[in-house]
Amino acid sequence: MKLVVQVKLEPTPEQTAALEATLRACNEAANWLSALGHARGQVSRRALQCLAYAQLKARGLAAQPALHVLRKTADAYTVLNANIRNGNLGRPGAKRRRKAESKPITFRPGAAQPYDDRCLSWQLDAGTVSIWTTAGRLRGVAFACSRQVRKMLAEHRKGESELIHRDGLWFLMATCDVPEASAIEPTDFIGVDLGIVNIATTSDGVIHAGRALNRHRKRQRELRRKLQKKGTKSAKRVLKRQRRKETRKATETNHIIAKRIVTEAERTSRGIGLENLSGIRQRARLKKPQRVALHSWAFAQLGRFVEYKARRAGVPVVYVDPAYTSRRCAECGYIDKANRVSQARFECRSCGVVAHADRNGSRNVRALARELWRRGAESHAPAPGAGAGRGPVVTASGGCRAASLVP
Structure with missing residues (x-):
């Protein structure tokens, strides 16, 4: 399993100037190469190397950095073409797709090298x-x-x-x-119901509330609104300083929750059942005030964190269909929209059971995960390629950052 370790450099002023000049030169070369390849319709690694390797070296790059610039440019076009094929930029002729296809990819002066x-x-x-x-x-x-x-x-x-x-x-x-732990054969499963009010609720009855995180998000939104309205230079400086604060807080919260869930599953030799919520933002129809909460809900990140931590512990992870998990009674299986009285209260219209709505949902997730595993479903945790990008990210301080993963 691949992990990406983040280490903070502490260069002197002279070293900083040299590093800045290097990134600027590499990205200027990448922009030149991207424009050349786009104009000639040759953007594969092999084509770019045949086309411009000698010219990149003439621009002041050594042999290996020149190859890395070639590969970075070709990989960017590979990602763009994959997004076009998958329809992520719209149908043929769509404005967004035409814009992406009509101009070469550009790199920021400080883009990674x-x-x-x-x-x-x-x-x-x-x-x-x-x-x-x-x-x-x-x-x-x-x-x-x-x-x-x-x-x-x-x-x-x-x-x-x-x-x-x-x-x-x-x-x-x-x-x-990092070598992976051998996968265990689970004796049972921990069902996890994901939500906004309660970020995660397990079938053991543990509720990881989202109250503190939601308050933090509300404060940050209000602060951004006031600073944007003010519009002074000092306000813009504060906005720049605050821009990743909300994301870091959400990432830290998801790390803590994921670690607690995986630790409990490992301790009790159980697997983990999660809801497959992919596409929920496209399916959900909400009023305008609720859309902000939905689109800032980092459920996919929490799922990735659980996956990679489970891989390191050898705990199997199974994704289940979330349909009707909030309306089905975990005791008798009766499904009715009226069972969900409110966000927090569940009352079965058939057997009369009264329960916390999220706990009832997590019990349904647990039952579905157990059934899928019995039928031979494959675990998502030990499968190659789980997680995002080339691997999770471990920060040098043991803390969290946006889009990072911490063991």
Whole structure:
């Protein structure tokens, strides 16, 4: 299983200038290459290398960085073409699709740049790295790292790393190939009902409330509204400083919830049943005030976190169809829209059972997961490719960031 470890660099002012110049040169070369490949209709790795490898080296890039620029550009077009084929940019002739197809892909001046072991070496004992730049090899660039991350780098680092400049800070994203635990045969399942008011409710009766996170989101929305209305330079500076705060809070909350669920499943030798909520934003029809809550609901992220943590623990994960889980009685199986009296209250019209609505739903998820596993359903946790991108992200401090995963 691949994990991506985030390590914070602490360069000197001279080293910072060299790193900034390197990212700028690499991304200028990528933009030039993208325009050339788009104009000639040749955007595959092989075609771009035959077309412009020598010219990239003439622009001041060494051999390996030039190859990384080629691959980065070709991969960007691969993703674009996949989105077009899958209809993510609309049907043929759609305005959004025409706009994407009509112009070359561009890269920000500070966009990430890949590095391999020929361009980047780690001195873990000294806490430094040696990295290629357009100004020559930089040696002794310090990095900050927790003991856990340092151990992971020493034992499992493998493959490429990426240099990232974000919010004035420098990071290296290093890929680690961590061995997976052998999957257990579950004795039962923990059903997890996902929601907005209660982020996750388990069939054991544990409720992970979303009250604090929802209050935080409301405060952040109100703050953004006031600052945008004010529109001064100082207000814009505060907006820039606050822009990822809500996302970081949601990510941290999802990490904590996912770890508690997986730990309990591992301790009791059970699997985990989750609702497959993909496409719910397209299916749901809500009033305008409710749309903000729906579109800020990070249920997919929580599912990814549960998946990758379960993979590390050998716990099977099964996704079930969420249809009628909130209307079905977990005792007698009777389904009726009227069973769901309110957000929190469930009253069965057939057998008279009264229960917490989310707990009743989680029991239904548990029953469905158990039945699917009995029929031979495949676990989503040990399956190759689970998670997002090339792997989860472990932060150097053990904390959380947007779109990151922490063990």
